Amino acid sequence: DQQVKQNSPSLSVQEGRISILNCDYTNSMFDYFLWYKKYPAEGPTFLISISSIKDKNEDGRFTVFLNKSAKHLSLHIVPSQPGDSAVYFCAASAITGANNLFFGTGTRLTVIP
Amino acid sequence: DAGVIQSPRHEVTEMGQEVTLRCKPISGHNSLFWYRQTMMRGLELLIYFNNNVPIDDSGMPEDRFSAKMPNASFSTLKIQPSEPRDSAVYFCASSLIQGARTEAFFGQGTRLTVV
Numbered sequence: 001d002q003q004v005k006q007n008s009p010s011l012s013v014q015e016g017r018i019s020i021l022n023c024d025y026t027n028s029m030f031d032y033f034l035w036y037k038k039y040p041a042e043g044p045t046f047l048i049s050i051s052s053i054k055d056k057n058e059d060g061r062f063t064v065f066l067n068k069s070a071k072h073l074s075l076h077i078v079p080s081q082p083g084d085s086a087v088y089f090c091a092a093s094a095i096t097g098a099n100n101l102f103f104g105t106g107t108r109l110t111v112i113p
Numbered sequence: 114d115a116g117v118i119q120s121p122r123h124e125v126t127e128m129g130q131e132v133t134l135r136c137k138p139i140s141g142h143n144s145l146f147w148y149r150q151t152m153m154r155g156l157e158l159l160i161y162f163n164n165n166v167p168i169d170d171s172g173m174p175e176d177r178f179s180a181k182m183p184n185a186s187f188s189t190l191k192i193q194p195s196e197p198r199d200s201a202v203y204f205c206a207s208s209l210i211q212g213a214r215t216e217a218f219f220g221q222g223t224r225l226t227v228v
Contacts, residue, residue, distance in 0.1 A: 043219030105155030
């Protein structure tokens, strides 16, 4: 059973515009959330994270928003650049789960020049 | 630091053969994860070690899969016998868990093809 869901397998955005990637989770025990970026033939690399005590975390062009009541988080990339084209994975963990990371199925972002 | 190192990068084997994937975690990290990436399920956690001890292997799909971590700097994932449906990219990741949360660092993966 998929505890972390990314319902959009792909997203295309024009360069300079905002990219919004969405993620939903079902396990209310999750309290730490991460986004990873993956290029072809490479392993996922950490991008940004957020603890459940916050509702927003920002790092340069990347901002993650957390809505605990809706069990939803999103990643905003502003402005989008062609180099951002990659597969983005949402991940979550629970302190009671010994820090196992549960991943979604990923969203392929294409930024069009 | 060289990061998480996996070998081989690519493996092609015939159905029924034994396959062993290898991982060297980042030095000093105390947790190691094996993941499998498929189109349908994304990144699935197969097994998780903490301080070389298997903590959760509920993601291991069948008894054909086994994993070991004989010391802090080496882990293996073995499939015996292998089947075509095992074809996927297998990732190893490591992290340092010390109270505060931290991210896991991934290797470049092993692309396994079973024919």
